[in-house]
Amino acid sequence: xxxxxxxxxxxxxxxxxxxxxxxxxPESSIRRGAFVTLYKGGKLRGCIGYLTGIEPLYxxxxxxxxxxxxxxxxxxxxxxxxxxxxxxxxxxxxxPEIINSLDDFILGRDGIIMALGNHRxxxxxxxxxETGWTKKEMLEALSVKAGxxxxxxxxxxxxxxxFQAEVFSESQL
Numbered sequence: 001x002x003x004x005x006x007x008x009x010x011x012x013x014x015x016x017x018x019x020x021x022x023x024x025x026p027e028s029s030i031r032r033g034a035f036v037t038l039y040k041g042g043k044l045r046g047c048i049g050y051l052t053g054i055e056p057l058y059x060x061x062x063x064x065x066x067x068x069x070x071x072x073x074x075x076x077x078x079x080x081x082x083x084x085x086x087x088x089x090x091x092x093x094x095x096p097e098i099i100n101s102l103d104d105f106i107l108g109r110d111g112i113i114m115a116l117g118n119h120r121x122x123x124x125x126x127x128x129x130e131t132g133w134t135k136k137e138m139l140e141a142l143s144v145k146a147g148x149x150x151x152x153x154x155x156x157x158x159x160x161x162x163f164q165a166e167v168f169s170e171s172q173l
Contacts, residue, residue: 002026003090003168003173004173005026005058006057006058006061006090006092006168007088007090007168007169007170007173009023009025009026009058009061009062009065010036010061010062010064010065010088010090011065011088011170012062013061013062013063013065013066014065014066014069014078014083014086014088015083017066017069017070018080018083023062025058025059025062026058027056027058028056028057028058028059029056030053030056030057031052031053031054031055031056031057031060032052032053032057032060032092032093032094033049033050033051033052033053033092033093033094033095033096033163034049034050034053034057034060034061034064034090034091034092034093035047035048035049035050035064035090035091035093035124035165036048036049036061036064036065036067036068036088036089036090037068037088037089037090037091037124038065038068038069038078038086038087038088038089039086039087039089040082040085040086040087041085045068045075045078045082045086046068046069046072046074046075046078047068047072048064048067048068048071048072049064049091049093050064051093051096051113051122051163052093052095052096057092061090065088069086087169087170087171088169088170089167089168089169089170090167090168090169091124091125091126091165091166091167092165092166093111093163093164093165094163094164094165095163096111096113096161096162096163097161097162097163098159098160098161099160099161099162102135102139102160104162105135105160105162106162107128107133107134107135107138108125108128108129109125109164110125110162110163110164111123111124111125111127111162111163111164111165112138112139112142112160112161112162113160113161113162113163114139114142114143114146114152114153114158114159114160115158115159115160115161116146116148116152116155116157116158116159117157119146119147119148119152120146121142121143121145121146121147122142123138123141123142123145124165124167125163125164125165125167126165126167139153140153
């Protein structure tokens, strides 16, 4: 995987959103789930992604970068004057796999998806390290993120899937 090209694709997406320019994207037949996370001053500024590949990876990263900048409901749209302060992180995911036991969920290695009825939430693998949560705290936060009570994860009806991610950012390259 060409990490530098993927990061450049995300950066170009943000720059051209303000300049109105257009860029040719590298060809890719790879389709993988991915998230683009934006940080400003070390703090989350936007994060959007797909658990499975929707379109070719470069096109997906290009679109997700813009979505993280302008469509994450938790934050106001990115302003052009913020662009130089933004650090981009990309997470390219493995296919999620349903697990039969939460013992199979390894904190810090795995991302986790919880589905219960019409509720669903996900945390990327790096969330465990960023927050310092225990497994129980992460599952409680996942329940709340899904719009349920914090003990919803204990329901026999809850379905969990895990995945791994290759995570890289501009400051690492």
